[in-house]
Amino acid sequence: MAETIHEQFQLSLYMVETASYRSLNIIDQVYPHWVASYVACGEVKSSSCGESWMAHAGDVMVHPPYLPFSEQAVGPGQHHWFLFDATIAHQIDLFRLYPVTPVVSLMPSSPFSSIFEHLLQIWLDSRSAFRSIQVSAYSLQLCSLILERWQACGSVQRSEALQTPPDRFINVIRYMTTHLERKLSRDELAALVHLHPGYFDRAFRSIYKLSPMQMLRELRLQQAQHLLETTDASLASIALQCGLSEAGYFSRVFRQRYGRTPGNYRESAKNAKESYLRPL
Incomplete structure (x- = not known):
């Protein structure tokens, strides 16, 4: 695909x-x-x-x-x-x-x-x-x-x-990306850069305009979007791989973010990739 x-x-x-x-x-x-x-x-x-x-x-x-x-x-x-x-x-x-x-x-x-x-x-x-x-x-x-x-x-x-201070937070984002399937807490992420969770939250937000947990959800949804486009995995499997709990929760937060259900999104993505030049 x-x-x-x-x-x-x-x-x-x-x-x-x-x-x-x-x-x-x-x-x-x-x-x-x-x-x-x-x-x-x-x-x-x-x-x-x-x-x-x-x-x-x-x-x-x-x-x-x-x-x-x-x-x-x-x-x-x-x-x-x-x-x-x-x-x-x-x-x-x-x-x-x-x-x-x-x-x-x-x-x-x-x-x-x-x-x-x-x-x-x-x-x-x-x-x-x-x-x-x-x-x-x-x-x-x-x-x-x-x-x-x-x-x-x-x-x-x-x-x-x-490395400068912003590099420390990039390491946190890399950690999020490689552990999307896990249940990650703000305290665990803050511990990666040896900061108090409250200060970590404020400092992270000042750079990325999102809290660490909001960034984690965005990364999970982006990965789910990618899997919907490139695999035939079930919604339950994608939810599990992306740390989105279960299929029902996955469908709800995906629709809030992208304005359509995962199933509708997958179908639209599939149709969009069909060539408009069809042989007679």
């Missing part, structure tokens, strides 16, 4: 630039947004929070918001870099959900550089009627290339030294 894509992406772009230099000595630079810097040529030593890495031509350096970083090079080089924020549903930060390493090595055949050139061209052309759509499309392609390569290299996560 074909899969429907429901993910909601929100991307904000603040700077797109190609920068050339004879040498480089950036010390403790801080931005309030993510930085992705592709090394088109040259060799750079990147460091942050007492750790350091070497970035060579074809590598992308990824710097988190509000975390001081340094970049140094004794020889000439060129970077294609952009300043951005990328979130999915409920304000979940894409690059915190997938905590890529500070340096990601792309394949030699990667189209990153050519896609960046298209992005830069559109970024500098304010006359384009569809500029925002094109900018978003090219930026998401670049983010996708970084994430895909990070995953292909083993999905090694950033070290704890490079």
